[in-house]
Amino acid sequence: MAEVTYLEALRQGLFEEMERDKEVLILGQDVGKYGGAFKVTEGFQERFGEARVIDTPISEAAIVGAAAGAAHMGMRPVVEMQFMDFISCAYDMLTNYVATARYRAGLSTPIVVRGPSGGYVRGGPFHSQNPEAAFFHTPGLKLVCPATARDAKGLIKAAIRDDDPVIYFEHKYLYRRIKEDLPEGDEILTPIGQARVANEGTDLTIVTWSAMVWKALESAEIIEKEDGASVEVLDLRTLLPMDDEAIIASVRKTNKVLIVHEDTRTGGVAGEIAARINEKAFEWLDGPIMRVTAHDTPVPYAPPLEDFVLPQTEDVVKSARWLLAY
Numbered sequence: 001m002a003e004v005t006y007l008e009a010l011r012q013g014l015f016e017e018m019e020r021d022k023e024v025l026i027l028g029q030d031v032g033k034y035g036g037a038f039k040v041t042e043g044f045q046e047r048f049g050e051a052r053v054i055d056t057p058i059s060e061a062a063i064v065g066a067a068a069g070a071a072h073m074g075m076r077p078v079v080e081m082q083f084m085d086f087i088s089c090a091y092d093m094l095t096n097y098v099a100t101a102r103y104r105a106g107l108s109t110p111i112v113v114r115g116p117s118g119g120y121v122r123g124g125p126f127h128s129q130n131p132e133a134a135f136f137h138t139p140g141l142k143l144v145c146p147a148t149a150r151d152a153k154g155l156i157k158a159a160i161r162d163d164d165p166v167i168y169f170e171h172k173y174l175y176r177r178i179k180e181d182l183p184e185g186d187e188i189l190t191p192i193g194q195a196r197v198a199n200e201g202t203d204l205t206i207v208t209w210s211a212m213v214w215k216a217l218e219s220a221e222i223i224e225k226e227d228g229a230s231v232e233v234l235d236l237r238t239l240l241p242m243d244d245e246a247i248i249a250s251v252r253k254t255n256k257v258l259i260v261h262e263d264t265r266t267g268g269v270a271g272e273i274a275a276r277i278n279e280k281a282f283e284w285l286d287g288p289i290m291r292v293t294a295h296d297t298p299v300p301y302a303p304p305l306e307d308f309v310l311p312q313t314e315d316v317v318k319s320a321r322w323l324l325a326y
Contacts, residue, residue, distance in 0.1 A: 028080030154190030201232030
């Protein structure tokens with residue numbers, strides 16, 4: 001066993017898939033000689049060559065379009081968005097072309113679009129977004145959001161092997177902060193579409209994903225120590241497809257639900273989760289479905305303002321206590 005960071009686990013997954021399958025290639029801005037903005041692909045071009053680790057112009061739409069064409073020809077491209085904020089430049093290509101290619105023409109499009117998302121790093125409004133909700137509405141795409149080092153590795157491998165397009169959100173705050181012992185040389189695959197119970201509980205369920213898993217776990221620990229209540233934390237891992245069965249099973253068990261996500265509130269994924277619970281598990285609820293999210297504003301650069309806008313552990317604890325007392 002070796003302790004590796006979230007970033008290193010991701011690197012391992014990418015490297016192993018490049019070694020395993022010669023059709024896997026990486027393309028994006030500065031992914032080659034520079035090794036990527038966060039050094040995820042450092043050394044890859046030296047190992048696999050410029051034909052498989054390709055530095056591109058600054059044009060997200062062109063990068064995704066080139067990857068789609070390569071995928072149609074049997075390759076498995078992995079596109080790096082230098083920051084996920086700029087995936088909006090490829091929105092047309094991803095939603096109008098990539099997501100519909102199988103439906104329109106029977107074309108398999110096994111591409112992965114991956115990159116750093118999220119705040120808490122004082123990155124300001126252009127480098128702190130969680131744009132998953134913008135693609136959550138699009139049939140044909142898969143969305144994954146790993147919270148642990150094991151899942152960072154397991155989900156990137158599963159995403160590369162998937163025959164449909166996957167958008168893979170890596171939380172930059174977790175890159176070097178989260179560490180985990182992973183077996184050397186062992187095959188780690190995390191199934192796309194399968195949630196995990198990160199903490200067993202009986203009195204309240206927190207449904208969450210990505211970096212918010214860690215705030216939920218911290219909140220659960222505080223509530224257990226100070227209030228004597230048992231909080232279950234459900235890490236969705238995948239937003240599309242969503243593990244409805246795991247959500248409903250937890251609701252039936254605890255009867256109260258708090259949904260936590262870092263993205264803004266209005267139109268966020270929490271609303272869809274709440275609707276599904278209402279449709280499938282209303283009779284098991286002993287209180288209203290609550291949300292803890294970011295405020296409806298761009299992410300500020302100033303540290304005190306960013307801390308106010310983004311959800312904090314104390315926000316989760318406060319809402320959980322209100323719901324537990326309902």
